[in-house]
Amino acid sequence: MSLPSQASQALESFTQARGWEQRARLLMQWGERLEPLADSEKTEANRVHGCESLVWLVARQQDGGWQFKASSDARLLRGLLAMLLVRVQGLASGELAALDLREWFTQLGLERQLSPSRSNGLHAVLQRMAELQRQAQ
Structure with missing residues (x-):
């Protein structure tokens, strides 16, 4: 599966980062x-539950692919959300369902920084994306 252009840029930046x-x-x-x-x-309906920090996710389908917007009250989590979003923007439902999130964060060199609570939070975001897909069908 080829990477969206922003995901490629992110991967290049993170690969070059030292430490x-x-x-x-x-x-x-x-x-x-x-x-x-x-x-x-930033409503309760758009809130992602399962995150220690406040996280909101908004999705819409456009031209057969998904477009997401997300935010958090935590700066580091906003960065992790940005890395997630650059990887998933424009993907079709099947591609999104097949995405290996751990592999993506490993490629970025961020897997060690994913504490169990951050990892759970990101998976909660991914689950919420899947729920939104099912609701749209």
């Missing part, structure tokens, strides 16, 4: 680039 400090800085920068959610989108 956790550079990767953490990159994560923060990517997190800053997330399209902000409107206050009207």
Whole structure:
């Protein structure tokens, strides 16, 4: 499966980063680039449960692929969400269902930084994406 262009850029940046400090800085920068959610989108209905931090996810289907917006009250988590979103933007439902999230974060060199709670939170986001897909069918 080929990577979306932004995911390729992210992979290149993270591959060149030396050590956790550079990767953490990159994560923060990517997190800053997330399209902000409107206050009207930060609703209980859009909240992802299973995360220690507050996380919201909004999805819509466009041209057979999925477009997501997400935000969190935690800076590091916003960066992780940005890394997730660059990987999944525009994917069709089947591709999204087949995505190996752990493999993606391993490629980025971030797997060691995924504490159990962060890992659970990201999986909760992925599960929420799958729920939104099912609701749309």
